[in-house]
Amino acid sequence: MTDADSTHDAGSDSASRDAPDGDDSSLALVDVTKRYGETTALEDLSLEFRPGTFHGLIGPNGSGKTTLFALLAGLTQPTSGRIERADATADVGYSFQEPRFYPSLTVRENLEIFRGFVDDPPPDAWTETLLEELRLEPAADRRADELSGGFRKKLDLGLALIKRPQYLLLDEPLADVDDYSRRRITSFLDSYREADRTVVVSTHNVAAFADQLDRLSVVVDGDLRYDGPPAEDVVSQYRTLLE
Numbered sequence: 001m002t003d004a005d006s007t008h009d010a011g012s013d014s015a016s017r018d019a020p021d022g023d024d025s026s027l028a029l030v031d032v033t034k035r036y037g038e039t040t041a042l043e044d045l046s047l048e049f050r051p052g053t054f055h056g057l058i059g060p061n062g063s064g065k066t067t068l069f070a071l072l073a074g075l076t077q078p079t080s081g082r083i084e085r086a087d088a089t090a091d092v093g094y095s096f097q098e099p100r101f102y103p104s105l106t107v108r109e110n111l112e113i114f115r116g117f118v119d120d121p122p123p124d125a126w127t128e129t130l131l132e133e134l135r136l137e138p139a140a141d142r143r144a145d146e147l148s149g150g151f152r153k154k155l156d157l158g159l160a161l162i163k164r165p166q167y168l169l170l171d172e173p174l175a176d177v178d179d180y181s182r183r184r185i186t187s188f189l190d191s192y193r194e195a196d197r198t199v200v201v202s203t204h205n206v207a208a209f210a211d212q213l214d215r216l217s218v219v220v221d222g223d224l225r226y227d228g229p230p231a232e233d234v235v236s237q238y239r240t241l242l243e
C-alpha cells in the first residue's frame with residue numbers, strides 16, 4: 001500500500017530496512033537529536049515501537065513528545081540521527097495536532113473522502129465499524145464544523161484510523177471524550193493492537209490506559225528516562241520516575 005494524499009497519513013521516505021535489535025517490522029528513532037534553533041527538544045534518543053504493542057509515551061509539558069511524534073510521522077526531520085521503518089510500505093496514521101477535516105462535510109462524508117485517498121482502501125464496512133466503535137454514529141450526518149469538542153476529537157481519531165495504518169500515533173486521544181465513549185475507544189484500540197498493529201498514545205492521563213499498556217516510555221526534557229514494562233501501579237511508577 002502506498003501513502004495517500006491525506007493530512008492524516010505520513011510519507012514513507014524515511015524508511016529503512018534494518019531496525020534496532022533486529023526486529024524487522026518496527027518503527028524506531030535511532031540516536032535522534034532534534035533542535036529548534038537554541039532549543040534542544042530531543043537529545044540523542046533511541047526508541048523502538050514494536051508491532052502488536054500498545055505503547056504509552058508520557059512526560060511533562062515541553063518534554064518532547066509532540067516532536068517525537070512529528071519525527072515518526074515524517075513531518076519534520078531530525079537534526080541528527082535517523083528514523084527507521086523496517087517495512088517501507090507500512091503506513092503511519094496520526095492524530096496529534098488540531099483536528100483537521102472538511103468543515104462543511106458531514107462526519108460520514110469526511111471519513112469516506114479520506115478513505116478515498118487511500119490507494120488500496122479498506123472495505124466500506126470499515127467506515128461503519130469506526131462510526132460505531134468510536135461512538136461517532138450519533139453525529140454521522142452532522143456537519144464537521146458543527147460538532148462538539150468531543151465529537152471533533154472522535155472524528156479526528158476516525159480519520160487517523162481510516163486507512164487502517166500499521167502504526168497509529170495518537171496524542172491525547174481521549175481528551176474531551178465522555179466516559180462511555182472512553183471505554184469503547186480504549187477497548188477498540190486494544191483490539192486494533194491485537195491485529196499486530198502498533199498503537200502509540202501520548203498522554204498526561206496514563207491512568208486511563210493502565211489496562212492496555214504493554215510498554216511505557218517516559219521522556220523528560222528531551223531525554224528518555226524510562227523505556228520498559230509498565231508497573232502494576234503505573235501512576236506511582238510515573239511519579240517516582242519524575243522525582
Ligand SMILES: Nc1ncnc2c1ncn2[C@@H]1O[C@H](COP(=O)(O)OP(=O)(O)OP(=O)(O)O)[C@@H](O)[C@H]1O
Nearest residue numbers: 036039040041059060061062063064065066067068
Ligand atoms: N516549532 C518549534 N519551534 C521552537 N521550539 C519548539 C517548536 N516545537 C517545540 N519546541 C520546543 O521543543 C520542546 C519540546 O516541545 P514538544 O511540543 O515536543 O513537547 P511536548 O512534550 O509535546 O509538550 P506538551 O506536553 O506540553 O504538549 C519545548 O521546549 C518546545 O518549546
